[in-house]
Amino acid sequence: MAWEDRRGVYNFNPGPAALPEEVLRRAQEELPSYGGGGLSVLEMSHRSKAYDEIQARAELGLRRLLGIPDSHRVLFLQGGASLQFAMVPLNFIPEGGAAGYVVTGSWAEKAYQEADKVGCRAVVAASTKEEGYRRIPSWTEVQADAAWAYVHITTNNTIVGSQWQDLRHSLSIPLVADMSSDICSRPVRVEDFHLIYAGAQKNIGPAGVTVVIVREDWLAQAEEIAKARKLPTMLRYAVHAKNDSRYNTPPVFAVYLVALVAEWTLEQGGLTAMEARNREKAALVYGAIDESDGFYQGVIDPPSRSWMNATFRIADAEVKKRFLEEAKEQGFIGLNGHRSVGGIRVSMYNAVPVEACAKLRTFMDDFRRRYR
Amino acid sequence: MAWEDRRGVYNFNPGPAALPEEVLRRAQEELPSYGGGGLSVLEMSHRSKAYDEIQARAELGLRRLLGIPDSHRVLFLQGGASLQFAMVPLNFIPEGGAAGYVVTGSWAEKAYQEADKVGCRAVVAASTKEEGYRRIPSWTEVQADAAWAYVHITTNNTIVGSQWQDLRHSLSIPLVADMSSDICSRPVRVEDFHLIYAGAQKNIGPAGVTVVIVREDWLAQAEEIAKARKLPTMLRYAVHAKNDSRYNTPPVFAVYLVALVAEWTLEQGGLTAMEARNREKAALVYGAIDESDGFYQGVIDPPSRSWMNATFRIADAEVKKRFLEEAKEQGFIGLNGHRSVGGIRVSMYNAVPVEACAKLRTFMDDFRRRYR
Ligand SMILES: Cc1ncc(COP(=O)(O)O)c(C=O)c1O
Ligand SMILES: Cc1ncc(COP(=O)(O)O)c(C=O)c1O
Ligand SMILES: [Mg+2]
Ligand SMILES: [Mg+2]
Ligand SMILES: [Mg+2]
Ligand SMILES: [Mg+2]
Structure with a gap:
């Protein structure tokens, strides 16, 4: 069944983007x-x-x-x-x-x-x-x-x-x-x-x-x-x-x-609930950046950061390439930065579950430890 | 199951219109x-x-x-x-x-x-x-x-x-x-x-x-x-x-x-096959009109008739109303003429099966016999 294909797939597409699974059903x-x-x-x-x-x-x-x-x-x-x-x-x-x-x-x-x-x-x-x-x-x-x-x-x-x-x-x-x-x-x-x-x-x-x-x-x-x-x-x-x-x-x-x-x-509780969830998701991803000792370099000044699209760079081009490859192998989709700017972009709109961001955080922390 | 709802429903909508059931599946x-x-x-x-x-x-x-x-x-x-x-x-x-x-x-x-x-x-x-x-x-x-x-x-x-x-x-x-x-x-x-x-x-x-x-x-x-x-x-x-x-x-x-x-x-055989099927469908509906002895009045001169949208009128307004009501009861959808012209319109695009036109013809013949 096609629903099973979705297991282990984390949709971080920048748009068209993830839809809630309940809606698709x-x-x-x-x-x-x-x-x-x-x-x-x-x-x-x-x-x-x-x-x-x-x-x-x-x-x-x-x-x-x-x-x-x-x-x-x-x-x-x-x-x-x-x-x-x-x-x-x-x-x-x-x-x-x-x-x-x-x-x-x-x-x-x-x-x-x-x-x-x-x-x-x-x-x-x-x-x-x-x-x-x-x-x-x-x-x-x-x-x-x-x-x-x-x-x-x-x-x-x-x-x-x-x-x-x-x-x-x-x-x-x-x-x-x-x-x-x-x-x-x-x-x-x-x-x-x-x-x-x-x-x-x-x-x-x-x-x-x-x-x-x-x-x-x-x-x-x-x-x-x-x-x-x-x-x-x-x-x-x-x-x-x-x-x-x-x-x-x-x-x-x-x-x-x-x-x-x-x-x-x-x-889900309307926009107040969405805001809380989106803050939680953003905190996971920005946490991975801020606690990476400069391995992941955030693009935006912290007070202006987006909760929807987190962008960062990895200084070494080879390591960045490896990051995107490993991420893809692990089911994370859509992480390439926009073709006009490069880097990495995590798009985590409303329908992206907290779990997906938690998984990504684990991957980011693990990757950093192995490649730093 | 939702598929069963479709049985006995004949979609003659002018657009958005019927899609092939195989495509929907x-x-x-x-x-x-x-x-x-x-x-x-x-x-x-x-x-x-x-x-x-x-x-x-x-x-x-x-x-x-x-x-x-x-x-x-x-x-x-x-x-x-x-x-x-x-x-x-x-x-x-x-x-x-x-x-x-x-x-x-x-x-x-x-x-x-x-x-x-x-x-x-x-x-x-x-x-x-x-x-x-x-x-x-x-x-x-x-x-x-x-x-x-x-x-x-x-x-x-x-x-x-x-x-x-x-x-x-x-x-x-x-x-x-x-x-x-x-x-x-x-x-x-x-x-x-x-x-x-x-x-x-x-x-x-x-x-x-x-x-x-x-x-x-x-x-x-x-x-x-x-x-x-x-x-x-x-x-x-x-x-x-x-x-x-x-x-x-x-x-x-x-x-x-x-x-x-x-x-x-x-x-289905491409456009040659579609043409043959569409001619067959049109022949069913126009047949009902032409053999009705003026009960159904075709709007268009025969050489210019459309195979996609057949239009006709029923002279008596009460009988026309009854036609649309009975058609609806029998599962024929979308037969009202465009609000700008009134009358009756049968839209039979590619995805409308021959069977739907055959059923409609039977209904039209039967209705005429009862109301003429
Ligand atoms: C902020 C913003 N504005 C405009 C656009 C362009 O949208 P569309 O592709 O619907 O024209 C995008 C697309 O990503 C966007 O993110
Ligand atoms: C021949 C024809 N042209 C144009 C239109 C308008 O199309 P749309 O609603 O896609 O703008 C229609 C709609 O029925 C049509 O039948
Ligand atoms: Mg679409
Ligand atoms: Mg921009
Ligand atoms: Mg649509
Ligand atoms: Mg017209």
């Missing part, structure tokens, strides 16, 4: 027939009652988890976070306007560059690029101009391995956040953001659906700006909001999995 | 672990060897089925056919240029309108709107201007229920086709098209992935035009082609299902 069981209706979710009309229920479950699950207030809409879109990099400026920066970007890693920089690429004025509001992205700036370093349409941040920098710890800001202009790699990993005050977006494939589902949480009273502006720019219909937030994310055929199966993952997360 | 079996690797396709990196294989299987399956020549690239995108409505003109109509649209139904009209909406010049090359879309025009009716970037057609009109029977054209300018609702339903000469697109959710997979087949030598132009227009990166065909459909995270599970469906279709 449920998806498998329900695959031929959802709710006794005799149809798979994969072959279900997006205008059917069954799918109405599925999308409502996904939305409600996210609303409960994140405490999303009624002031904010929840949209399920396609195109990944990469399409959001273009949609955000095109919908919210009016002709002649500008927006500020806090550049804390490669994805943050891509968001900044895309705004420029599509002809909008993007300004660096703060950047730690010169410091090799080793830290997250403090809010006092963020130079916001009152005339900007918004400030954009990336709450977790998936590649370099840093994360905003303090999201309480006092900006007087709208805040937009790419939360692709840490949404639902800890409690967050959604009311402090005008727009949050996240590709689902790390913490809340499979690849193929993008969650957007947006203040409804911001959409009227977006509609005007989108019209003036002659934006494609599919790139207009106001259209998706008006059509309840069904202007065209949504990725129904991916939305179904978001529902299952959100419900699983609630059953 | 395979997807269920492999859900926990693909290829013995201990990971679900749902949690697999798009940069992994396993996913390289999956995407290659999907592409090869489509190449074999459709006989796609080396001159054409195969891309797996997001956003549905609706995003293609914008991408096609934005990438291929240069500043100051124009393109022609053959308007044969609501989707064809939407494609035409979207080109205009995004600021491109779209011209009607032929239209049967005045005739209630009851027929497909002949090629001699298509007025193509040599200066146009392309002519756009919709090979199957999902809502009204008409289909191009003769795709052999003698246009001297590029032909672009929306094949969302009849791709892979019959053999087609791909070399006669510069670009073909299709949302997967009818004949080739689940919702959430869009297949684009495009002549490679046309992409250099698209790159220039996209750059001049400052198009979002995600809307540039050349970018997706250069990155082998992995500029960003693709919908991996949806692509996997395209691979399974393409392989299933090959096993």
Whole structure:
């Protein structure tokens, strides 16, 4: 049986990433027939009652988890976070306007560059690029101009391995956040953001659906700006909001999995429980780094470290190669650092069990003793 | 067991639509672990060897089925056919240029309108709107201007229920086709098209992935035009082609299902076998209409009828209501006509078995006898 193949396999993929085993079991069981209706979710009309229920479950699950207030809409879109990099400026920066970007890693920089690429004025509001992205700036370093349409941040920098710890800001202009790699990993005050977006494939589902949480009273502006720019219909937030994310055929199966993952997360105790678990997992991996006497070299300054993606280096290239080989032999998957930076990256999103991090810690300690 | 729920259920959904039962069984079996690797396709990196294989299987399956020549690239995108409505003109109509649209139904009209909406010049090359879309025009009716970037057609009109029977054209300018609702339903000469697109959710997979087949030598132009227009990166065909459909995270599970469906279709005997089966299915349903002495009124002129979506009306509104109620009770799903046109629509894509159409025919004959 295929389930047995999974024993001894530890999925540290950076995204698409591990899903909770309970969710996979449920998806498998329900695959031929959802709710006794005799149809798979994969072959279900997006205008059917069954799918109405599925999308409502996904939305409600996210609303409960994140405490999303009624002031904010929840949209399920396609195109990944990469399409959001273009949609955000095109919908919210009016002709002649500008927006500020806090550049804390490669994805943050891509968001900044895309705004420029599509002809909008993007300004660096703060950047730690010169410091090799080793830290997250403090809010006092963020130079916001009152005339900007918004400030954009990336709450977790998936590649370099840093994360905003303090999201309480006092900006007087709208805040937009790419939360692709840490949404639902800890409690967050959604009311402090005008727009949050996240590709689902790390913490809340499979690849193929993008969650957007947006203040409804911001959409009227977006509609005007989108019209003036002659934006494609599919790139207009106001259209998706008006059509309840069904202007065209949504990725129904991916939305179904978001529902299952959100419900699983609630059953685990919600985001407070997730935060505790994620701290525990991060403590295991960072412990192995910090107690290695420099054998494992953490990339990020400790106060800015991510609980989702821990990054480190091993000085000797041969030893590093050996580390990745042995790790692979022992069932640890996905530890190679991103091709743009090298090194080692441990992605431990919500669905990665504490046990996997404990096993990895044991391996890291053992490896260090043998190779130091 | 959930499989039993499916007995006596006949899925005539217009899209997302029926998938072959063999494909669903395979997807269920492999859900926990693909290829013995201990990971679900749902949690697999798009940069992994396993996913390289999956995407290659999907592409090869489509190449074999459709006989796609080396001159054409195969891309797996997001956003549905609706995003293609914008991408096609934005990438291929240069500043100051124009393109022609053959308007044969609501989707064809939407494609035409979207080109205009995004600021491109779209011209009607032929239209049967005045005739209630009851027929497909002949090629001699298509007025193509040599200066146009392309002519756009919709090979199957999902809502009204008409289909191009003769795709052999003698246009001297590029032909672009929306094949969302009849791709892979019959053999087609791909070399006669510069670009073909299709949302997967009818004949080739689940919702959430869009297949684009495009002549490679046309992409250099698209790159220039996209750059001049400052198009979002995600809307540039050349970018997706250069990155082998992995500029960003693709919908991996949806692509996997395209691979399974393409392989299933090959096993059934490929597109010649599909055509024969689809003719047989269509003959059953249209037979019920044509032998009903006007009780069932076909919407489309017989030479333009679709093998994929058969549409008809029942004159008496009460009887029509009763028809839909009884059909539902007997397990026939998805027969309501599109909300924009009403009536009855039988969507019988590749995965709908002949048996389902035979059962429906029996029901239609019986119902007519009782209610005429
Ligand atoms: C923080 C962040 N933003 C954006 C992206 C790009 O996401 P997608 O592949 O969904 O476009 C990623 C992908 O890893 C990410 O981690
Ligand atoms: C012929 C045709 N074109 C386009 C579309 C729109 O497709 P999507 O929902 O994938 O955007 C449809 C949907 O049914 C269709 O049948
Ligand atoms: Mg990064
Ligand atoms: Mg889907
Ligand atoms: Mg139509
Ligand atoms: Mg997927």
